Amino acid sequence: xxxxxxxxxxxxxxxxxxxxxxxxxxxxxxxxxxxNSYDTFALEEALQIKDAGEAEVVVxxxxxxxxxxxxxxxxxxxxxxxxxxxxxxxxxSDALGIAKLLAAIAAEEKPDxxxxxxxxxxxxxxxxxxxxxxxxDAPHATAVMxxxxxxxxxxxxxxxxxxxxxxxxxxxxxxxAVQTGINQVRYASxxxxxxxxxxxxxxxxxxxxxxxxxxxxAGAKVKLEKLSPPPRGEGAEILEGSTDQVVAxxxxxxxxxxxx
Amino acid sequence: xxxxxxxxxxxxxxxxxxxxxxAAFARKLGEPVMSLLIGSGISDLAAGFAGxxxxxxxxxxxxxxxxxNVDGWTAAILAAVSASGAETVLLSNTPCGWDVxxxxxxxxxxxxxxDVFDYRxxxxxxxxxxxxxxxxxxxxxxxxxxxxxxxxxxxxEGASEGAAEALPVELGALRARFVETREAEARGVxxxxxxxxxxxxxxxxxxxxxxxxxxxxxxxxxxxMGASRPVVDAGWLPHEYQVGSSGQIVTPKLYIACxxxxxxxxxxxxxxxxxxxxxxxDADAPIFEVAQLGVVGDLFEVVPALTEAxxxxxx
Ligand SMILES: Cc1cc2nc3c(=O)[nH]c(=O)nc-3n(C[C@H](O)[C@H](O)[C@H](O)COP(=O)(O)OP(=O)(O)OC[C@H]3O[C@@H](n4cnc5c(N)ncnc54)[C@H](O)[C@@H]3O)c2cc1C
Ligand SMILES: Nc1ncnc2c1ncn2[C@@H]1O[C@H](COP(=O)(O)O)[C@@H](O)[C@H]1O
Numbered sequence: 276x277x278x279x280x281x282x283x284x285x286x287x288x289x290x291x292x293x294x295x296x297x298x299x300x301x302x303x304x305x306x307x308x309x310x311n312s313y314d315t316f317a318l319e320e321a322l323q324i325k326d327a328g329e330a331e332v333v334v335x336x337x338x339x340x341x342x343x344x345x346x347x348x349x350x351x352x353x354x355x356x357x358x359x360x361x362x363x364x365x366x367x368s369d370a371l372g373i374a375k376l377l378a379a380i381a382a383e384e385k386p387d388x389x390x391x392x393x394x395x396x397x398x399x400x401x402x403x404x405x406x407x408x409x410x411x412d413a414p415h416a417t418a419v420m421x422x423x424x425x426x427x428x429x430x431x432x433x434x435x436x437x438x439x440x441x442x443x444x445x446x447x448x449x450x451x452a453v454q455t456g457i458n459q460v461r462y463a464s465x466x467x468x469x470x471x472x473x474x475x476x477x478x479x480x481x482x483x484x485x486x487x488x489x490x491x492x493a494g495a496k497v498k499l500e501k502l503s504p505p506p507r508g509e510g511a512e513i514l515e516g517s518t519d520q521v522v523a524x525x526x527x528x529x530x531x532x533x534x535x
Numbered sequence: 536x537x538x539x540x541x542x543x544x545x546x547x548x549x550x551x552x553x554x555x556x557x558a559a560f561a562r563k564l565g566e567p568v569m570s571l572l573i574g575s576g577i578s579d580l581a582a583g584f585a586g587x588x589x590x591x592x593x594x595x596x597x598x599x600x601x602x603x604n605v606d607g608w609t610a611a612i613l614a615a616v617s618a619s620g621a622e623t624v625l626l627s628n629t630p631c632g633w634d635v636x637x638x639x640x641x642x643x644x645x646x647x648x649x650d651v652f653d654y655r656x657x658x659x660x661x662x663x664x665x666x667x668x669x670x671x672x673x674x675x676x677x678x679x680x681x682x683x684x685x686x687x688x689x690x691x692e693g694a695s696e697g698a699a700e701a702l703p704v705e706l707g708a709l710r711a712r713f714v715e716t717r718e719a720e721a722r723g724v725x726x727x728x729x730x731x732x733x734x735x736x737x738x739x740x741x742x743x744x745x746x747x748x749x750x751x752x753x754x755x756x757x758x759x760m761g762a763s764r765p766v767v768d769a770g771w772l773p774h775e776y777q778v779g780s781s782g783q784i785v786t787p788k789l790y791i792a793c794x795x796x797x798x799x800x801x802x803x804x805x806x807x808x809x810x811x812x813x814x815x816x817d818a819d820a821p822i823f824e825v826a827q828l829g830v831v832g833d834l835f836e837v838v839p840a841l842t843e844a845x846x847x848x849x850x
Contacts, residue, residue, distance in 0.1 A: 288737075292667055301668075312765075370647060371640065399663050400649050405605075405637035414606060414710040417634045430714065434781055435630045438719030438774070441603070444712040454781075456768030496646035496676035500658060505669045505821060511813060511829035521830045522840045525812065526848055528828055532810055534731060534756065534789055535848050 276330045278321045279386035280354065281377050281407070282314035284338055284345040285397040294502050301502065310345045313392025317453045319460040320422055321390050322353045328424075331355050335380050337365055337373055343476065350471035351463030358384075362480040367492025370402035377403065378410035379484035388429065389450040393418050398499075404452035415450040416443050420457050537622035541570040542612055543584055544631055545577065550584050553627040553683075555690030558588030560683050561625055563654045567591070568695070571615040571702070573608055575601035581699035588691035593618055593702035600706075602713040607706055608635045613642055614704045621678075628682040636682045646674035652687035666798045666821045684799065722775040722783070724759065731758025731789045734778055734805070735766060738794020738815065738834060742771035748838050749793060755845040761785070761805075763795045779804035793834045797822030814838065 408415035543554035570589035581594035595611035626632035640647035790808035813826035
């Protein structure tokens with residue numbers, strides 16, 4: 276079985292978010308990046324399927340130079356090969372542009388299963404996985420909390436609201452976008468990191484994938500025009516002072532509420 | 536702008552509240568508003584919705600559509616887009632909506648914007664970076680597909696003109712197969728009954744700290760302990776402690792959020808609390824917008840000190 280895992284590198288969850296000069300993205304210089312949290316769970320799920328039987332795990336990501344770091348980490352965790360779409364022409368792609376690039380990779384790789392994250396921690400779009408499934412003409416499921424191989428199909432449990440689950444059967448090839456918490460994500464071992472250095476990491480351009488001139492900012496139908504801090508409403512009354520002073524303020528409020 | 540198609544959802548035999556919100560949202564984009572309902576044995580529901588915000592309403596009625604099915608919904612929505620000539624397709628950002636909407640956008644080569652809470656001056660408004668920043672998004676495609684955040688806008692309450700008509704859909708072979716729905720399991724910890732909840736988030740940092748810092752405050756106050764999702768995802772606490780859209784919806788008299796940023800999926804679960812106190816080291820954390828009282832500081836200093844003070848006050 277071949278599994279394609281699509282992962283995105285995003286600003287670290289604790290990174291400072293300053294809006295850049297263009298006003299439409301954050302200042303990327305000087306901040307740390309990491310693999311999108313949802314995608315670490317997707318990769319772990321692929322590696323668990325590999326551990327349980329025979330599978331080749333290919334990881335793919337679209338993004339600038341720094342993304343090779345994320346792919347090396349994935350190889351260190353146990354993925355077999357990586358594909359990096361590194362091409363200035365892809366900058367500013369909307370979700371459909373990213374899905375088209377990934378669909379071209381899927382057409383080359385012909386995976387039995389594509390594993391992805393439910394959403395990205397930066398754009399929060401939740402857009403690419405169902406788009407890619409549509410372009411691949413394959414069935415899909417999102418917010419998946421359990422995957423079981425079942426002969427030529429996968430049975431998955433989708434998370435609904437309030438803790439309810441929906442069980443769905445998907446024939447191969449199919450695409451599964453996982454929810455966080457589906458598994459416990461492993462760390463790359465030192466041995467894994469050493470081994471990763473010898474694993475193949477192919478770099479491709481939009482042209483290599485037959486999409487020259489079709490992706491990137493020029494081809495994007497959706498554009499992020501402006502970022503701003505969320506508007507401030509009334510907001511909370513902020514207690515100022517030493518720890519003792521704020522604690523005294525909290526205690527008197529809790530007493531006033533009749534809860535002490 | 537051309538017609539807007541509202542894809543309404545049925546839940547427990549009725550049209551979902553979020554679908555009436557969609558009907559209201561659609562009117563921000565302009566008229567005409569048309570709708571689609573998908574299910575089995577739903578002609579009456581469709582007729583009702585047509586008069587209560589749906590406008591001209593198609594219904595895709597088939598036993599194979601009795602439960603959500605991604606292939607079935609894709610076929611039905613694409614058929615309704617052709618029948619209506621809609622330029623904009625709206626769905627709710629619910630497990631069905633977020634699952635199928637991007638597929639429709641890809642099939643139509645349309646622009647796609649998710650989880651929007653407003654539309655003004657030709658731009659969709661949404662939150663990014665898990666609630667920390669606001670974004671204005673434009674769509675230049677001939678067609679747009681958008682999902683709308685449930686609860687973002689008041690539901691449509693007036694009357695609308697329009698009849699319901701059956702929509703023929705060529706379902707073909709459905710590849711995805713619905714097996715069953717499982718309701719949430721009974722929980723060992725029922726946070727919905729607690730008067731006071733002290734919740735910890737990713738900022739608590741590691742599992743031991745829940746026992747050392749969060750639980751003692753909950754105990755001192757005679758309340759319960761709760762958590763945000765990443766805490767449960769990491770296996771620090773079982774799922775029954777999770778507050779939020781995919782955990783428990785709680786309405787205590789007092790909710791103390793420690794090291795929780797305030798993403799919408801968490802807020803949905805606790806903003807109904809009578810009084811909210813937030814302790815977070817980031818003054819810009821969105822949690823301070825729903826809290827009445829806040830401390831900008833290190834929870835590892837504030838929370839243990841508060842625990843001692845509460846114990847002292849109780850004598
Ligand atoms: C479909 C779906 C369903 C979801 N369901 C839920 C749900 O039910 N419940 C839920 O909670 N989330 C849910 N989420 C996840 C949600 O989007 C957020 O990712 C999550 O709520 C963030 O949790 P957090 O605030 O603990 O972590 P973060 O957003 O990482 O925030 C951590 C906070 O801790 C603060 N902090 C760090 N160290 C300290 C310190 N020493 N002292 C004080 N403050 C500190 C930081 O400033 C930061 O604000 C769901 C997401 C999706 C897509
Ligand atoms: N640039 C990218 N490269 C590879 N995969 C991506 C990229 N962007 C998004 N994805 C995948 O799509 C999922 C959802 O992202 P999004 O639709 O941007 O919220 C992510 O969790 C990844 O699995």
